[in-house]
Amino acid sequence: MLIAQITDLHLGPPGSENADQAASVADPIANARATLEAVAGLARRPDLVVLTGDLADKGEVDAYIWLDAELARHGIPAYVIPGNHDLRAPMRDVFGRRGYLPADGFMQYVVDAGDTRLIAVDTVIEHETRGLVCVERRAWLAARLEEDRETPTIIMMHHQPFHTGGPFDDIGIEGREDLEAVIGAAPNVIRIICGHMHRDILASWAGTTVSVCPSSAFQFDLNHADPTTFRVRAEPPGYHLHEWTKATGLVTYTGTVGSFTVIKERARP
Numbered sequence: 727m728l729i730a731q732i733t734d735l736h737l738g739p740p741g742s743e744n745a746d747q748a749a750s751v752a753d754p755i756a757n758a759r760a761t762l763e764a765v766a767g768l769a770r771r772p773d774l775v776v777l778t779g780d781l782a783d784k785g786e787v788d789a790y791i792w793l794d795a796e797l798a799r800h801g802i803p804a805y806v807i808p809g810n811h812d813l814r815a816p817m818r819d820v821f822g823r824r825g826y827l828p829a830d831g832f833m834q835y836v837v838d839a840g841d842t843r844l845i846a847v848d849t850v851i852e853h854e855t856r857g858l859v860c861v862e863r864r865a866w867l868a869a870r871l872e873e874d875r876e877t878p879t880i881i882m883m884h885h886q887p888f889h890t891g892g893p894f895d896d897i898g899i900e901g902r903e904d905l906e907a908v909i910g911a912a913p914n915v916i917r918i919i920c921g922h923m924h925r926d927i928l929a930s931w932a933g934t935t936v937s938v939c940p941s942s943a944f945q946f947d948l949n950h951a952d953p954t955t956f957r958v959r960a961e962p963p964g965y966h967l968h969e970w971t972k973a974t975g976l977v978t979y980t981g982t983v984g985s986f987t988v989i990k991e992r993a994r995p
């Protein structure tokens with residue numbers, strides 16, 4: 727099973743006045759297009775692609791329409807969850823026709839992905855930056871995990887659940903300890919995949935590994951030790967490729983999108 731993860735596309739019009747957004751340093755639409763093309767153009771095409779939130783910059787329906795058409799053009803099955811920059815109603819208007827999203831309420835669902843199981847958790851409080859997995863969402867997740875304690879399971883959510891000890895905690899998941907208990911009780915959660923932090927990050931948490939995928943739009947400067955500065959940089963777009971086989975377990979690769987010079991190439995013996 728080969729799963730591509732693309733996150734934090736922040737699709738919106740270039741020139742946005744929102745100072746913390748990409749438009750001033752990058753073209754999110756061009757970057758998203760290049761990232762999708764990189765993923766679709768891999769020698770081995772992913773079986774599916776997951777998009778882990780902040781798809782639009784301000785919940786714009788036009789962004790979702792554009793993205794849905796691009797995904798359809800590449801013909802790879804795609805699954806979306808919301809981030810703090812998204813709005814559920816316009817997302818549902820566009821992606822609802824694909825059949826996997828619940829008709830209302832939180833955007834949580836299960837995907838049977840070959841020999842693995844994907845569980846989507848909705849961490850969004852609309853119009854707020856921080857995340858939350860409330861009692862209702864936690865109970866739903868606990869019930870899904872109790873259904874199957876065997877199949878290798880990947881949980882996907884927008885906000886990072888782990889404690890960083892830095893300024894990112896203010897925009898992380900509120901009440902993460904309760905979520906930790908639910909996930910920690912399930913021995914078959916092989917990974918939690920997230921976005922939101924706009925950088926390639928790994929952490930141990932709740933008895934499993936959390937990976938944060940870089941953004942397709944822009945990256946946050948690596949200044950997490952400095953709580954006074956928030957800086958966005960036009961580093962290249964990135965994505966994750968998660969490959970699961972029985973022999974290897976889950977192995978994750980980071981792809982960097984751009985035109986890089988090939989300095990050596992020869993046929994493999």
Ligand SMILES: [Fe+2]
Pocket residue numbers: 734736780809922923924
């Ligand atoms: Fe984001």
Ligand SMILES: [Fe+2]
Pocket residue numbers: 780809810811884921922923
């Ligand atoms: Fe976010």
